[in-house]
Amino acid sequence: MKHTTLGDLDVSRIGLGAMGMSVFYTGAGTDDAESVRTVQRAVDLGVTFIDTAEVYGPYVNEELVGRALKGRRDEVVLATKFGMISHADADGGIGVLDGSRANIRTAVEGSLKRLGTDHIDLYYQHRVDPDTPVEEVAGAVGELVQEGKVRHLGLSEAGPDTIRRAHAVHPVTAVQSSYSLWNREVEERVLPALRELGIGFVPYSPLGHGFLTGTLRSPEQFDEGDWRRTSPRFQGENFRRNLALADEVRAVADEAGATPAQVALAWLLSRGEHIVPIPGTKRVARVEENTAADTVELTAGQLAKLDSLPPAAGRDHSEEERRLIER
Numbered sequence: 001m002k003h004t005t006l007g008d009l010d011v012s013r014i015g016l017g018a019m020g021m022s023v024f025y026t027g028a029g030t031d032d033a034e035s036v037r038t039v040q041r042a043v044d045l046g047v048t049f050i051d052t053a054e055v056y057g058p059y060v061n062e063e064l065v066g067r068a069l070k071g072r073r074d075e076v077v078l079a080t081k082f083g084m085i086s087h088a089d090a091d092g093g094i095g096v097l098d099g100s101r102a103n104i105r106t107a108v109e110g111s112l113k114r115l116g117t118d119h120i121d122l123y124y125q126h127r128v129d130p131d132t133p134v135e136e137v138a139g140a141v142g143e144l145v146q147e148g149k150v151r152h153l154g155l156s157e158a159g160p161d162t163i164r165r166a167h168a169v170h171p172v173t174a175v176q177s178s179y180s181l182w183n184r185e186v187e188e189r190v191l192p193a194l195r196e197l198g199i200g201f202v203p204y205s206p207l208g209h210g211f212l213t214g215t216l217r218s219p220e221q222f223d224e225g226d227w228r229r230t231s232p233r234f235q236g237e238n239f240r241r242n243l244a245l246a247d248e249v250r251a252v253a254d255e256a257g258a259t260p261a262q263v264a265l266a267w268l269l270s271r272g273e274h275i276v277p278i279p280g281t282k283r284v285a286r287v288e289e290n291t292a293a294d295t296v297e298l299t300a301g302q303l304a305k306l307d308s309l310p311p312a313a314g315r316d317h318s319e320e321e322r323r324l325i326e327r
């Protein structure tokens with residue numbers, strides 16, 4: 001696989017997101033053996049960038065990644081996230097934002113243990129905590145870097161002002177936010193700021209939660225607990241209207257001799273050298289397909305067609321989730 005850099009961190013051009021192996025999407029947690037094989041196949045194929053988080057499960061996704069990488073830890077850049085579990089909270093604190101120094105110090109010990117490692121390569125704050133200045137967050141992660149427990153600081157769904165404030169305290173290596181053919185908000189303010197500061201960008205949900213692959217044709221395909229049932233974009237009339245978008249991606253894919261998933265990823269790669277998508281899958285065949293996107297070359301005409309796709313119908317996130325997202 002090709003490689004690139006996020007800040008001064010070397011990673012494969014495409015990574016692997018592990019979230020859906022354990023939570024949020026239909027079938028999560030039903031076949032951990034296949035999920036483990038998927039991580040291992042990714043590494044065999046040259047993927048060196050694996051993404052998880054403390055809150056996925058919670059906890060079980062980090063355990064799964066740790067199991068899958070046993071004996072191969074040093075072949076990858078391991079990224080995880082903190083700050084969506086408040087360990088001081090009497091009710092378990094799942095989903096409670098907490099970027100305090102004390103919470104980060106508790107969180108890191110758990111993540112290291114579950115991942116079976118003595119260091120985390122890239123440690124992201126999962127969402128900006130309005131009650132903790134980001135300077136405190138960056139300072140606390142900076143201490144962990146000094147101690148050798150963490151190598152690099154990342155932020156997720158942070159806006160330019162927060163990024164600049166954090167970067168002034170400790171260098172930010174990468175920002176991870178939602179970015180794909182049908183979710184381009186970061187292009188306005190976030191990506192220009194990152195380019196200026198020399199910070200890498202990691203698009204999450206690069207396949208539009210699977211929608212851009214063209215395999216999702218009806219909301220009936222989703223289990224009761226599937227996160228996509230809460231997303232306005234996946235509901236009723238919006239879902240139906242968005243199918244035209246997926247069909248256009250497929251038309252470009254047919255012309256390019258690639259799959260829709262590969263086209264969605266190749267388009268992201270074309271957006272910048274230091275943009276590293278982390279498509280999620282729990283299946284070996286799909287990690288093979290997605291990883292091969294780094295060899296897909298789209299023509300100027302195909303890129304132009306993708307660039308001019310109409311905006312998606314409906315928001316990606318619910319109002320409640322949007323409140324936690326900075327742009």
Ligand SMILES: NC(=O)c1ccc[n+]([C@@H]2O[C@H](COP(=O)([O-])OP(=O)(O)OC[C@H]3O[C@@H](n4cnc5c(N)ncnc54)[C@H](OP(=O)(O)O)[C@@H]3O)[C@@H](O)[C@H]2O)c1
Binds near residue numbers: 204
């Ligand atoms: N920072 C954050 O707040 C945040 C939020 C969301 C996600 N993330 C990270 O980003 C990663 C990727 O995002 P995501 O998983 O939300 O969305 P995604 O990568 O856009 O899409 C994943 C979905 O697409 C399906 N899929 C994958 N490859 C496919 C293919 N070639 N053909 C057909 N379907 C395919 C997967 O199903 P199967 O698994 O069944 O193949 C899964 O349901 C996550 O794993 C997580 O690590 C971070």
